[in-house]
Amino acid sequence: MPMTYFYGLTLSMDLPARICIMFCLLLAGRVGAQSPAIDSLQRVAKKGNAAAQVALGDAYFHGAGVQKNYIEAVKWYRKAADAGDAEGQNDLGYMYEHGRGVERSNTEAITLYRKSAAQGFARGECNLGNMHEKGNGTFVDYAEAMKWYRSAADKKYDYGYLNVGRMYENGYGVPKDEAEAVKWYRLASDGGNTMAQGMLGYMLEQGRGTKADTAEALLMYRRAAHNDDATAQANLGRMYYFGNPYLKKDAKEAEYWFHRAARGGNAGAQYILGQMHETGVGDVIPKDLTEAAELYMAAAKQDHKGAQARLGRMYYYGYGVPQDHAEAARWYKKAEARGDAFAAGCLGIMMYEGQGVAKDSVNAVLLLRKAARAGIRDAQTYMDTHGLK
Numbered sequence: 001m002p003m004t005y006f007y008g009l010t011l012s013m014d015l016p017a018r019i020c021i022m023f024c025l026l027l028a029g030r031v032g033a034q035s036p037a038i039d040s041l042q043r044v045a046k047k048g049n050a051a052a053q054v055a056l057g058d059a060y061f062h063g064a065g066v067q068k069n070y071i072e073a074v075k076w077y078r079k080a081a082d083a084g085d086a087e088g089q090n091d092l093g094y095m096y097e098h099g100r101g102v103e104r105s106n107t108e109a110i111t112l113y114r115k116s117a118a119q120g121f122a123r124g125e126c127n128l129g130n131m132h133e134k135g136n137g138t139f140v141d142y143a144e145a146m147k148w149y150r151s152a153a154d155k156k157y158d159y160g161y162l163n164v165g166r167m168y169e170n171g172y173g174v175p176k177d178e179a180e181a182v183k184w185y186r187l188a189s190d191g192g193n194t195m196a197q198g199m200l201g202y203m204l205e206q207g208r209g210t211k212a213d214t215a216e217a218l219l220m221y222r223r224a225a226h227n228d229d230a231t232a233q234a235n236l237g238r239m240y241y242f243g244n245p246y247l248k249k250d251a252k253e254a255e256y257w258f259h260r261a262a263r264g265g266n267a268g269a270q271y272i273l274g275q276m277h278e279t280g281v282g283d284v285i286p287k288d289l290t291e292a293a294e295l296y297m298a299a300a301k302q303d304h305k306g307a308q309a310r311l312g313r314m315y316y317y318g319y320g321v322p323q324d325h326a327e328a329a330r331w332y333k334k335a336e337a338r339g340d341a342f343a344a345g346c347l348g349i350m351m352y353e354g355q356g357v358a359k360d361s362v363n364a365v366l367l368l369r370k371a372a373r374a375g376i377r378d379a380q381t382y383m384d385t386h387g388l389k
Helices: 015-027 036-046 050-062 070-082 086-098 106-118 122-134 142-154 158-170 178-190 194-206 214-226 230-242 251-263 267-279 289-300 305-317 325-337 341-353 361-373 377-385
Strands: none
Touching: 036 050, 050 070, 050 086, 070 086, 086 106, 086 122, 106 122, 122 142, 122 158, 142 158, 158 178, 158 194, 178 194, 194 214, 194 230, 214 230, 230 251, 230 267, 251 267, 267 289, 267 305, 289 305, 305 325, 305 341, 325 341, 341 361, 341 377, 361 377
């Protein structure tokens, strides 16, 4: 089935259909034409077997044994959903929520998730909880979200455990309780949930809700990182970069994990890796301003304020990109709006000088003061040099 943060991996289907889909997954990428396993699965699905219909939808969704085709996936999920199959309802809901093969519709998605959850399907319960938590297709209702997450957790569903833990960590619908969050993360982690392992690692490293334990945190990060959790990969890279009593500093290993996390879309890793390329790191990473700018851009597009500020600087000086003061000001504005003091100082100077933006002495001084109060020395020096108060 399609997977996101709130989903698990277990397929709920009868044995023949499960065997068929396993063959499809094994054959994926090894055959150019449609695999024989898909032919068998289609025969079963066409006879109205809902589990086979879901499995066939999965094959089209992932491109396992067939060409990836979201429209075909929707077709087969819909057949199962129309027959009242809880997994089919959940999977079709996902397609509507994310606009895969159909026009995006949170209203349709939440309707389908409700039908799935009403049958006690744990993934459907988690997805319905997510809609209430985020306010997608309905109003934000943390209590309702928590109700459905707990119901999924009562079925020993690892993502149910994880989501209950998140609610306690953030104080959504329940009093904030980091010790309780750790308990639920550990349950999910023990069930093999990769994301929970990474989150538990962070709680252990920071000593939040539990006694700080760097050694166990490292173990959790490693488990999650090796299973492609980008956040855990970034945290593991950070541990290698700075070192600790349980891990010797190793810039090469740090770069390896930051690179994997960056490829996985982790903005923090993209930012740090950008810094490493901007300055160079010994014999491990040569200085490469073009690569640095590309990494900052990737992180900046995800609203990472540090990357936005760095990218503004790259455009201002023409480091790795063509010099463009207007573009520099645009990124400084984004970073400043998110509270970056360095960007506030730089934007203040540009406004005062009329570089890339209209000259505006009043707002320039306000920005410079803001940066100076935050400890940005260049901002204070500029103010002193120009007699600004």
